[in-house]
Amino acid sequence: MKKLLALAFILIATPVLAQSDDLPDTVRALIPLAEEEGELHIYGATLNPRQVRAFAKSFNAHYGTDIDLSMSGGLHSAKASEVAMAHRAGVPTGIDVFWTGLISAMVDTGALMDVDWAGDYGADPSLTMGQWGLRTHDGHQSMVTVNTGRVSAADAPKTYYDLLDPKWNGRIVLPRSPFPWIAMTYALGEQETADLLTGILTQQNPKMLARYADIRARVLSGEFPIAVGTDIFSLKKRGAPVDHPDIDLLVLSSSGAFVLADAEHPAAAKLWGLWAVSPEGQATLEEARGYSLAATPGTALNKYAEGRRVVHVPFDWRLENHDRLAERFLGILEKAGG
Amino acid sequence: MLRRFNPLSLIYGGAIIGLIFVVVSLAGNVVGSFTSEARFDRFTIDAYVRLLSDPGLPATMARTLALGFGSITVTLFFALPFAWLLARTDFKWKTGLFTLLAAKLAIPGFITAMAYVWLFNPSAGLVNEVLGQTNYTGEAAFDVYQIKWLCLLQGLVLVPGAAFMLIPALRNLDGSLEEAARVAGVPAWKTFQHIVLPLLAPGVLAVAVFYFVVAVEMFDFVAIIAPPGDVLVLTIYEALNTVDGLPDYGLAGAAGVLLFALSAGAILFYVRFLRQARKYAVLGGKRRDPGLVRLGKWQRPASALVFVWMTLSVGLPVITLIWVALVPFIQPPSVAALDNVSLFGFLDGLAYLSEPLKNTAIVMAGTIIMAMTFAICLTWVVTRSRSTMAPWADALVFLAPAVPAIVTATAFQVMGIAVYQWLPLYGTLFLIMAAMGTRMLAYCTRTMNAAALQIHPELEEAAWVAGLSKWQTFKGVFLPLMAPAIFYAALMVGMLAARDLTLPLIMNSAGTPLVSVLIFDLQTNGETASAAAVALYMIVVLVLLALTARKITGMAEPGLEPTR
Numbered sequence: 031m032k033k034l035l036a037l038a039f040i041l042i043a044t045p046v047l048a049q050s051d052d053l054p055d056t057v058r059a060l061i062p063l064a065e066e067e068g069e070l071h072i073y074g075a076t077l078n079p080r081q082v083r084a085f086a087k088s089f090n091a092h093y094g095t096d097i098d099l100s101m102s103g104g105l106h107s108a109k110a111s112e113v114a115m116a117h118r119a120g121v122p123t124g125i126d127v128f129w130t131g132l133i134s135a136m137v138d139t140g141a142l143m144d145v146d147w148a149g150d151y152g153a154d155p156s157l158t159m160g161q162w163g164l165r166t167h168d169g170h171q172s173m174v175t176v177n178t179g180r181v182s183a184a185d186a187p188k189t190y191y192d193l194l195d196p197k198w199n200g201r202i203v204l205p206r207s208p209f210p211w212i213a214m215t216y217a218l219g220e221q222e223t224a225d226l227l228t229g230i231l232t233q234q235n236p237k238m239l240a241r242y243a244d245i246r247a248r249v250l251s252g253e254f255p256i257a258v259g260t261d262i263f264s265l266k267k268r269g270a271p272v273d274h275p276d277i278d279l280l281v282l283s284s285s286g287a288f289v290l291a292d293a294e295h296p297a298a299a300k301l302w303g304l305w306a307v308s309p310e311g312q313a314t315l316e317e318a319r320g321y322s323l324a325a326t327p328g329t330a331l332n333k334y335a336e337g338r339r340v341v342h343v344p345f346d347w348r349l350e351n352h353d354r355l356a357e358r359f360l361g362i363l364e365k366a367g368g
Numbered sequence: 369m370l371r372r373f374n375p376l377s378l379i380y381g382g383a384i385i386g387l388i389f390v391v392v393s394l395a396g397n398v399v400g401s402f403t404s405e406a407r408f409d410r411f412t413i414d415a416y417v418r419l420l421s422d423p424g425l426p427a428t429m430a431r432t433l434a435l436g437f438g439s440i441t442v443t444l445f446f447a448l449p450f451a452w453l454l455a456r457t458d459f460k461w462k463t464g465l466f467t468l469l470a471a472k473l474a475i476p477g478f479i480t481a482m483a484y485v486w487l488f489n490p491s492a493g494l495v496n497e498v499l500g501q502t503n504y505t506g507e508a509a510f511d512v513y514q515i516k517w518l519c520l521l522q523g524l525v526l527v528p529g530a531a532f533m534l535i536p537a538l539r540n541l542d543g544s545l546e547e548a549a550r551v552a553g554v555p556a557w558k559t560f561q562h563i564v565l566p567l568l569a570p571g572v573l574a575v576a577v578f579y580f581v582v583a584v585e586m587f588d589f590v591a592i593i594a595p596p597g598d599v600l601v602l603t604i605y606e607a608l609n610t611v612d613g614l615p616d617y618g619l620a621g622a623a624g625v626l627l628f629a630l631s632a633g634a635i636l637f638y639v640r641f642l643r644q645a646r647k648y649a650v651l652g653g654k655r656r657d658p659g660l661v662r663l664g665k666w667q668r669p670a671s672a673l674v675f676v677w678m679t680l681s682v683g684l685p686v687i688t689l690i691w692v693a694l695v696p697f698i699q700p701p702s703v704a705a706l707d708n709v710s711l712f713g714f715l716d717g718l719a720y721l722s723e724p725l726k727n728t729a730i731v732m733a734g735t736i737i738m739a740m741t742f743a744i745c746l747t748w749v750v751t752r753s754r755s756t757m758a759p760w761a762d763a764l765v766f767l768a769p770a771v772p773a774i775v776t777a778t779a780f781q782v783m784g785i786a787v788y789q790w791l792p793l794y795g796t797l798f799l800i801m802a803a804m805g806t807r808m809l810a811y812c813t814r815t816m817n818a819a820a821l822q823i824h825p826e827l828e829e830a831a832w833v834a835g836l837s838k839w840q841t842f843k844g845v846f847l848p849l850m851a852p853a854i855f856y857a858a859l860m861v862g863m864l865a866a867r868d869l870t871l872p873l874i875m876n877s878a879g880t881p882l883v884s885v886l887i888f889d890l891q892t893n894g895e896t897a898s899a900a901a902v903a904l905y906m907i908v909v910l911v912l913l914a915l916t917a918r919k920i921t922g923m924a925e926p927g928l929e930p931t932r
Contacts, residue, residue: 076888076889076893077889077893078720078893078895078898079720079881079886080716080719081893102876102885103889103892104873104874104876105774105874107608107615108608108609108615108774108778108874109874111615112781112785112874115781115782115785116794119785119788121785121788121794122795123795200491200503201491206606207609237513239591239592239594240594240605240606240609241591242892243891243892243894244591244592247482247698247896250697250699251486251492251698251699251700252699252700253485253492253493264893264894268696268697268894269697269708270696270697270699319893360606364424364598
């Protein structure tokens with residue numbers, strides 16, 4: 031019911047918003063150009079056809095356009111590397127917007143277009159990601175999830191260090207990835223995070239899985255009552271017996287819209303980024319994947335963030351420290367896994 | 369003066385193009401192993417140093433070998449009798465067995481793995497809970513997270529392909545040999561052991577070597593079962609799925625080269641074996657149709673074996689799929705969960721299906737055409753030309769499946785980018801079909817070579833003496849005799865092309881929807897009910913296609929030869 035009401039809100043509200051005059055002139059100037067381009071391809075989150083249609087409908091309603099929007103997803107780091115190679119060889123990729131948090135492969139080869147989202151198009155300066163991207167949602171891959179059928183709210187961890195409690199021995203599932211720990215480093219400190227991870231691996235005998243979808247499946251089924259490294263906002267909305275426990279700290283790393291330097295539809299691509307951070311865009315992202323900026327009022331992430339210490343991992347810090355930290359945490363994970 | 373066009377050059381041309389595709393895949397892996405920072409213009413041995421200096425490598429290699437040998441043991445245990453039952457006996461459930469084998473090909477691997485995790489995981493597995501023995505209460509009765517379970521599950525999944533690979537070889541056996549044994553009073557089992565099996569040796573060896581290579585490269589089960597300790601394919605996956613930054617093509621490539629090394633010994637043995645090929649040629653001019661072996665009292669044990677495999681391999685995963693399709697999110701079956709049952713997943717899945725199904729049909733058809741064309745040409749060259757290079761070309765094709773799918777995808781993408789200005793294939797379905805066809809070429813040539821080796825050259829020599837050209841002999845003698853092998857190879861290619869996920873996921877820049885990608889998207893998105901429903905629709909469509917193809921190609925008469 032709530033889902034239907036949210037959809038109804040989007041469908042009713044967007045035409046009104048589309049007619050509003052508060053778009054900056056520079057954004058208005060993009061609209062006829064985008065119309066002429068006629069198409070737009072986004073690579074990023076995996077969505078079903080119904081969700082893609084909802085994105086297209088909201089986007090077109092927002093600007094009063096009729097642009098053919100298509101979306102695809104997959105393995106982001108491999109695709110980013112391929113885009114970098116194609117760009118170096120001058121071969122078009124067919125992608126206009128790379129919607130991701132993983133861009134360093136493309137930065138090195140100049141495959142991303144410089145866009146001054148704040149200066150040229152009036153976007154909130156706090157949302158810009160380097161000279162390329164616009165932050166569309168806050169990633170929360172450091173979050174803890176519990177199966178509510180197996181763990182009561184009182185019993186659930188209250189801090190990350192509670193994961194070291196012996197009662198969780200053999201009860202934790204986590205990704206074979208350093209990603210959650212890289213983000214956590216910014217909030218807890220490097221050595222503290224390394225100690226925490228080492229403690230979980232050596233004392234708690236966790237199950238490590240390669241894919242995030244499998245981690246969600248295991249905590250959903252109750253096989254493992256606790257998972258680290260995945261969010262379940264959209265599953266919870268569907269009534270699944272999972273929740274994020276009342277942990278004192280929320281670590282967020284950003285994902286955003288990056289226009290490719292050789293985008294065939296650059297005007298439509300920029301409009302898409304700006305739509306994604308608009309209220310209509312945020313409502314659509316939230317409805318489809320449970321994605322939103324933590325600051326967007328009323329979203330699941332926004333509600334969860336209330337009253338908690340929220341730490342945003344700066345984009346530049348991630349670019350600067352990623353390789354070194356990935357190597358360190360991978361080393362710790364491999365030692366436990368091998 | 370113009371030379372007359374020799375149509376045989378078409379066969380050599382087809383074989384060469386097929387080999388070029390294989391070389392793209394292999395070279396992508398080898399060259400990749402010497403790269404640094406995903407640059408294909410800077411070379412280093414750094415990845416080998418890192419890999420070989422890893423103290424855990426010997427254990428990883430040992431586990432990988434155990435996985436390969438364990439999987440093919442299970443596969444052959446079922447596949448060999450199944451192929452024999454289908455091709456040489458009066459087994460009464462032939463259509464049912466064929467349908468089950470085809471259905472199994474269409475079931476996504478992760479579903480089989482997931483079903484077993486639900487049933488046998490040590491913490492909350494249904495079987496353990498029913499027995500009251502989980503690791504919450506003490507020691508679990510069953511623990512699926514072990515390498516032996518991984519071998520069992522991978523072995524079960526590989527049975528259909530192996531059986532389809534063996535059927536043509538069994539159908540080509542000369543029945544007079546078995547008949548002579550029967551007249552001499554040799555029991556049926558001893559005939560099978562001392563006559564049928566030795567004559568099938570090239571086919572069985574090809575299956576064993578091929579599936580060893582496939583088993584050590586499979587990722588679905590390793591990802592979900594995740595037994596303690598690494599295997600090589602996990603090293604490759606992690607190297608290519610970096611958190612951010614560039615994939616570590618160097619490390620993935622070096623690990624891939626180690627997979628080649630593991631496979632190479634077995635392949636060399638096979639190549640040596642091929643040199644004695646003539647002694648396995650049993651399909652000559654005086655060949656008798658083999659006739660059907662009457663199973664008599666063995667009908668029941670044969671049915672029991674099929675039932676065991678069906679339950680383990682098809683029954684549990686399909687029941688799991690149906691259950692997952694009926695509930696809004698993944699959960700073990702329980703009385704409480706029955707309250708959530710609905711048909712929403714089936715309706716939702718149906719609404720998404722038309723466009724991806726159409727595109728998948730195109731990919732299936734294109735891949736079958738490509739793989740069959742190259743495979744027929746390569747088989748003819750390998751088994752009929754007198755070139756000393758032919759066995760080595762065959763060995764090269766054999767190595768192709770050892771290249772991880774994700775590396776093959778990357779290699780074809782790099783090729784697509786490199787030749788784009790002359791041939792704009794990058795980002796098209798054609799390139800996906802070429803990559804799929806290349807990966808499946810080894811399967812096709814294994815199936816066809818085994819059958820071709822059984823065709824005595826005297827048949828073709830007789831045709832030449834009768835005045836037919838080599839090209840006419842190829843068309844009029846070789847191809848018709850190869851029909852069963854071509855059918856089963858095409859069937860397998862079509863099924864695997866429809867199910868393949870890695871190649872479309874990596875290579876489909878334009879986002880053309882395919883059924884396998886749709887299932888992945890829905891699954892990743894948490895819409896497991898719709899994903900399972902789409903998978904079930906896919907199984908039904910593919911099984912119907914397989915049965916129809918079997919009927920219209922004249923392969924529906926089990927145990928009988930097609931018209932020669």
